Amino acid sequence: MSFSHITLEEKQQAFAELREIKTLLASRNWFPGTSGNLSVRVGPFEREQFAFAVTASGKDKSVHTPSDYLLVDQNGKAIEATSLRPSAETLIHCEIYKATGAGAIFHVHTVFNNVISEFYAERGSVPIDGVELIKAFNIWDEEAQIEIPIVPNYAEIPRIAELVERSILPRIPGILIRKHGICAWGANAFEAKRHLEAFEFLFEYAYRLALLKK
Numbered sequence: 001m002s003f004s005h006i007t008l009e010e011k012q013q014a015f016a017e018l019r020e021i022k023t024l025l026a027s028r029n030w031f032p033g034t035s036g037n038l039s040v041r042v043g044p045f046e047r048e049q050f051a052f053a054v055t056a057s058g059k060d061k062s063v064h065t066p067s068d069y070l071l072v073d074q075n076g077k078a079i080e081a082t083s084l085r086p087s088a089e090t091l092i093h094c095e096i097y098k099a100t101g102a103g104a105i106f107h108v109h110t111v112f113n114n115v116i117s118e119f120y121a122e123r124g125s126v127p128i129d130g131v132e133l134i135k136a137f138n139i140w141d142e143e144a145q146i147e148i149p150i151v152p153n154y155a156e157i158p159r160i161a162e163l164v165e166r167s168i169l170p171r172i173p174g175i176l177i178r179k180h181g182i183c184a185w186g187a188n189a190f191e192a193k194r195h196l197e198a199f200e201f202l203f204e205y206a207y208r209l210a211l212l213k214k
């Protein structure tokens, strides 16, 4: 399949967007030990064919190099000749794009998202009750109650990807992988960032509340 319609300008813009968000999230220490990955979609979206820019695998996300990003197709295969390997978790991004039509996906490992995913693992979701920041997900009901889904962290990424795709809830733009991290998405990088920040706030809130209630 050809992606010749993607211009150099579009590619550079996507890489610049990734670089900007990577710098900001790294300053919060949200990429410990080279963990985490980021992607933004490039060009038109059809479920069967689309492209996105994604972080290269195993890089230190707190530094910038000329080889931090590459373009891949809907199956996570590089669409240009490159020696870079896409993120090991690119398939998860592929499934989320296919399921949601999102424009950007950000994945981070934090202590709060790991602890809370373990605390609520048996329930299969993190309950959040009436916290104002739920509105960051465009959920405006008074005292809204939401459940943030949790999937197991398998060694095989395709198994996680399949489960993520099946576990996505229509109103919730994110999913926790147990003792691993969060994938948050949005229509664009601005929205995905807002959602990611809201999730992390809510995880810390749930963690601290559970401690206080003990």
Ligand SMILES: CSC[C@@H](O)[C@@H](O)C(=O)COP(=O)(O)O
Binding pocket: 033, 034, 035, 036, 037, 055, 056, 057, 058, 059, 086, 087, 088, 089, 107
């Ligand atoms: C180095 S621990 C984290 C990885 O195993 C993985 O979960 C991760 O988020 C980063 O993988 P990457 O291939 O760099 O995108």
Ligand SMILES: [Zn+2]
Binding pocket: 035, 036, 037, 089, 107, 109, 180, 181
């Ligand atoms: Zn990860």
